[in-house]
Amino acid sequence: MSIVCFLIKSTSVLKWLSIVAAIVQLLFAVFIIVFMVSQDGTTVSYVIGGWSAPLGISLSLNAFSSIMLVMLTTVSLAITWYSATYFKDEKEAKQFWPLSWLLNTALCGIFLSGDLFNLYVMLELMGLAGVSLIAISKSQNAIKAAYQYLVIGLFGSLLFLFGVALIYRSYGVLDMTILTDVVEGTLISQLALGFITVGLLLKTALYPLHFWLPDAHSSAPAPVSALLSALVLKGTFYILFSLWFSILTPATTFVGASIIGALGAMAIIWGSIKAFTTDRLKLLVAYSTIAQIGYLFLLFPLMYKYPTTTFGAAAYFIVAHACAKAAMFMAAGNIQKMSGHDEINRMSGIVAKLPISIFIFAIAGVSLMGLPPSGGFIAKWLIFNSALQSNQWWWIIFIVGGGLLSSSYLFRVLNLAFTAPKLDNETEVDPTAATGLSSAMILAVITIIIGLNAMWILNIIDLGLASATFKGGE
């Protein structure tokens, strides 16, 4: 798909082709999940080119990755639709489409890959595509952020690759299914897991390794920020999560999981405080991403002790956050484009001019705060539940506190948006810069729908759990 985009010169053709392709991809992902359910959630693998596992490369699919695929295709369809109207500049649009499809391909590769080295290649591909996407706007800020993101990303994936090399050195296999059977809790595999973990934490921007994220995510064009924040971080988290809890499980320790959990808790607090004090809307959303990523890592110690419900919580949280965050970035992008700035202090009274953007922002915010009936509420409820069941009540403090903090920074924006503007700082709105928000609206509605129909996702996860054997947890 990406190659096709490179070849086509006309942007309008590109635009429609991309939308059609995204729809086809979504249908395909839905087909995959139906297939998954019909297989009762067992892991399906596909051998590429007829070479079997130790020599060839295989793709594998389980319940978790099929949910991730549906999420990926839904969100990317929405972002595709949005970017079709966002990029007014011919040149930027021409650069955007091939790169965004490259990113999409890499993410699919990550969710489907059955081989550790292949994961590395996909990780790099994703990183390179992401960096080029940030640099599209050509402003000096964006280029600096892209450079920093690239160097950090390369460093992170090299640490990951070093861990993979250690594993290959000691076990001689890279295929995940084979590896699951042979891996042992030796020092060398713990070391390998340590390197992989640090590398991926760096790429997923867990506190204190998050320093590159705010610049990178806030200086990119809005559809790109949405892609990076909603999907790319989930890709690296997915790798880390599945390595910890289904492949390299013998090498994991409760202490390690608790350290990650504690970092996650700190990320929630720190990210929220930064989001509260920042004065730019896109930076606020970016800091909120750091805080939300913290929740995901909070799941590590819970998952270690009590995998059954926590697994569902993780999948649920990822989906809810991806939809909400993508919708939020799109709304913020629209506000920025139409008013020409994204300074929060100058946003008073903006609701009268951009009612739909603020509405979407508010709905996505409700999900991030974890208020019912949104998807975020169910996700937090599940985390809450598994924290209680695994007797680790202290994490609940951070879950509740984080919810309160996120409501405080989101209400700060909404509050300003609804107050009457003072004359001196009234914002001019440029209606010609309007972008199609219908897809962001659909995503916002989806966050509510999955909140009301939590069983859809949880049932599939349960199917997967029934067939998978969890080695972790005493």
Add this chain to the structure above:
Amino acid sequence: MQAELYTICAVILFALGLIAFLVRDGVFHKVLALNVMGIGIFMLFLSTSAFYPMAIDSVTHALVLTGIIVAVAGTALALNLAAQIKLEPLSKEQKSCDKSH
């Protein structure tokens, strides 16, 4: 014996790159350090093949080749971006400031 020697050298090379990456500040130092780290990792892959010197391990072949290609692409992009930062430090920033006001 040979395999162990290769492994130790590979780890040392990786460690050198790692330390350089963390300590040095310059753009080119960082990119070079990343490349040294990468080469250390490739050596580690290659050392696996040294276990059986007579057999040709096609997997490591493929891995290292792929790895080199990815490393080259990454380095090229990093240098390209770095060059864009150096060349026009102020003019573009001013332009983007002018646009937003």
